[in-house]
Amino acid sequence: MARAAVQRRLTWRLGRVTRRIDETARAKSLVLNVPDWPGHRAGQHVDVRLTAPDGYQAERSYSIASAPEDGDQVALTVERIEDGEVSPYLDDELAEGDQLELRGPIGGYFVWSTDMGGPLLLVAGGSGICPLMAMLRHRAARQSHVPTRLLYSSRSLDDVIYRKELDSLAGRADGLEVFHTLTRSQPAGWSGYSRRIDRDMLAEVAFAPAQDPLCMVCGPTPLVEAVATTLVELGHAPERVKTERFGPTGG
Amino acid sequence: MTFISRAFRGRPRDQGQAGRLPPGQYLVRDFPVLSAGPTPRTPLIDWTFSITGEVDKLKNWTWDEFRKLPTQTITRDIHCVTKWSKQDTVWEGVSVDTLLEGVDTSAEYVMAFSDGGYTTNLPLEDVTGGKAWVAFNFDGAPLEAEHGGPARLLVPHLYFWKSAKWVRGLQLMAKDEPGFWETYGYHMYGDPWREQRYSGD
Amino acid sequence: MDETQLRLDGNAAAGMLREVFVHEMSAARGACASCGAIAQMGSQHLYMYPLSPGAVLRCQYCDNILKVFVHAGEHYRLGLQGLTWLEIRDGAEAGTNV
Numbered sequence: 001m002a003r004a005a006v007q008r009r010l011t012w013r014l015g016r017v018t019r020r021i022d023e024t025a026r027a028k029s030l031v032l033n034v035p036d037w038p039g040h041r042a043g044q045h046v047d048v049r050l051t052a053p054d055g056y057q058a059e060r061s062y063s064i065a066s067a068p069e070d071g072d073q074v075a076l077t078v079e080r081i082e083d084g085e086v087s088p089y090l091d092d093e094l095a096e097g098d099q100l101e102l103r104g105p106i107g108g109y110f111v112w113s114t115d116m117g118g119p120l121l122l123v124a125g126g127s128g129i130c131p132l133m134a135m136l137r138h139r140a141a142r143q144s145h146v147p148t149r150l151l152y153s154s155r156s157l158d159d160v161i162y163r164k165e166l167d168s169l170a171g172r173a174d175g176l177e178v179f180h181t182l183t184r185s186q187p188a189g190w191s192g193y194s195r196r197i198d199r200d201m202l203a204e205v206a207f208a209p210a211q212d213p214l215c216m217v218c219g220p221t222p223l224v225e226a227v228a229t230t231l232v233e234l235g236h237a238p239e240r241v242k243t244e245r246f247g248p249t250g251g
Numbered sequence: 252m253t254f255i256s257r258a259f260r261g262r263p264r265d266q267g268q269a270g271r272l273p274p275g276q277y278l279v280r281d282f283p284v285l286s287a288g289p290t291p292r293t294p295l296i297d298w299t300f301s302i303t304g305e306v307d308k309l310k311n312w313t314w315d316e317f318r319k320l321p322t323q324t325i326t327r328d329i330h331c332v333t334k335w336s337k338q339d340t341v342w343e344g345v346s347v348d349t350l351l352e353g354v355d356t357s358a359e360y361v362m363a364f365s366d367g368g369y370t371t372n373l374p375l376e377d378v379t380g381g382k383a384w385v386a387f388n389f390d391g392a393p394l395e396a397e398h399g400g401p402a403r404l405l406v407p408h409l410y411f412w413k414s415a416k417w418v419r420g421l422q423l424m425a426k427d428e429p430g431f432w433e434t435y436g437y438h439m440y441g442d443p444w445r446e447q448r449y450s451g452d
Numbered sequence: 453m454d455e456t457q458l459r460l461d462g463n464a465a466a467g468m469l470r471e472v473f474v475h476e477m478s479a480a481r482g483a484c485a486s487c488g489a490i491a492q493m494g495s496q497h498l499y500m501y502p503l504s505p506g507a508v509l510r511c512q513y514c515d516n517i518l519k520v521f522v523h524a525g526e527h528y529r530l531g532l533q534g535l536t537w538l539e540i541r542d543g544a545e546a547g548t549n550v
Contacts, residue, residue, distance in 0.1 A: 010470035012254075047467040052256070052259050053255055056277070058259075061464055103470075109479045109492045109493065221459060238495075244461065244463050245460050245461045245463070245464075247457075284458065285505070286504055287499050287504045287506075287508040397458070432522075435522040435524070436525075436529035437522070437524060448525065449524035451526075451527075452525065
């Protein structure tokens with residue numbers, strides 16, 4: 001593998017919002033054009049910094065949801081937290097044409113690229129789907145057939161981010177299977193899971209430990225820790241279970 | 252020149268009454284929880300508070316003994332080094348003067364030590380003379396674990412990292428030694444009115 | 453409020469550590485000086501600003517403090533006393549082209 005160019009300190013830079021996409025009632029994607037973007041790996045994130053006129057600053061991290069193959073168009077998906085400080089601003093105020101200060105790409109642990117192979121188990125709680133979506137988009141862009149399973153926990157069908165795109169990716173019959181669990185309400189005729197992720201569900205969905213899958217788990221801290229612990233209990237090596245905690249609310 | 256985010260305001264914060272807020276601080280209405288580690292959960296039956304170090308004799312109270320000491324209810328503003336301040340917070344606690352009554356020492360400094368290993372250093376002068384308490388009630392109710400319960404040190408005239416949560420005692424010292432955050436670059440004294448956040452300030 | 457509400461993991465500190473290190477630190481492996489467990493920083497428990505005056509990284513097995521990272525005004529101060537060793541892979545990309 002070619003050696004990366006000389007590393008330098010990561011500095012804050014400005015991206016410009018080129019598009020806003022409504023994903024669900026509470027989640028929006030922001031597509032940013034970031035000049036001189038060095039490229040990223042699926043799973044990496046950016047730190048976003050907002051500065052008020054009096055100098056007050058707030059910083060948050062957001063996973064890059066777009067595939068590395070998208071060049072300098074970087075997409076972040078932001079889930080609105082009602083009494084949040086940053087997400088309502090990104091949701092209500094940040095408009096097409098506005099600039100956003102960011103630093104990235106960041107991350108070297110919670111990353112996946114097709115050359116890492118599989119099988120690949122992805123487990124998402126709520127907005128934890130975002131970095132995993134970058135992985136799935138990368139997988140699709142590379143036309144990879146790495147056996148992959150996604151287990152995605154959401155409150156209801158309306159809360160499933162990227163729902164149509166996930167259906168479409170799963171429909172390609174290229175080795176990707178998508179499993180949803182809806183924990184609060186399910187539509188009539190729902191045949192998927194309808195409870196919080198538990199040991200039985202993981203035992204059914206996960207690849208067998210003997211297949212030595214790489215497991216990527218992302219979402220609210222309590223979910224991530226419960227799932228990671230259970231996967232290890234089911235026999236997966238701790239080094240093969242990678243986690244990214246989004247904090248209590250998930251983002 | 253820092254980039255200003257168009258129309259960003261941030262969480263509601265105001266400057267309160269003139270002169271009441273130290274430099275660089277803003278007011279909050281909630282009570283943020285700050286932590287360097289998991290919340291300790293010492294059962295009261297195991298809880299003790301000690302005066303140790305450069306003293307003629309060690310002092311020690313169980314929770315029951317501690318709760319029999321005279322208490323005070325006080326209202327103070329508090330200031331966190333992470334820039335939030337809260338006004339008119341109401342606490343009930345035992346004055347450190349009460350805890351040090353009869354203690355003979357030539358020490359001029361104390362190290363407050365807590366469950367979980369947290370420490371912070373203060374001049375003895377800053378925890379005596381009615382300036383510090385070991386507080387067990389906040390806002391009329393028992394202090395919650397995430398805010399330092401069952402009891403925390405309360406030294407409102409200094410940045411709030413000096414008000415050690417889950418406090419279990421004071422060690423009297425002849426020389427000033429850095430506690431946890433002080434070791435990692437925070438100011439040895441921490442006066443919010445002189446904005447002494449970091450060493451060298 | 454339980455523990456999990458106060459904790460993140462090493463991934464959240466990675467951006468801040470890029471202010472000091474040229475390598476991507478979330479992938480760096482460290483050995484806990486207390487229990488010996490070896491893990492990547494991304495998997496270790498992080499307590500950090502805005503939840504504390506500095507970032508505190510703890511061993512996910514024994515809670516021992518591995519690293520403390522404080523950006524104190526004009527200085528960065530880093531405590532590594534809880535690690536026996538820290539291993540960074542040469543060429544560990546910190547953002548790379550596809």
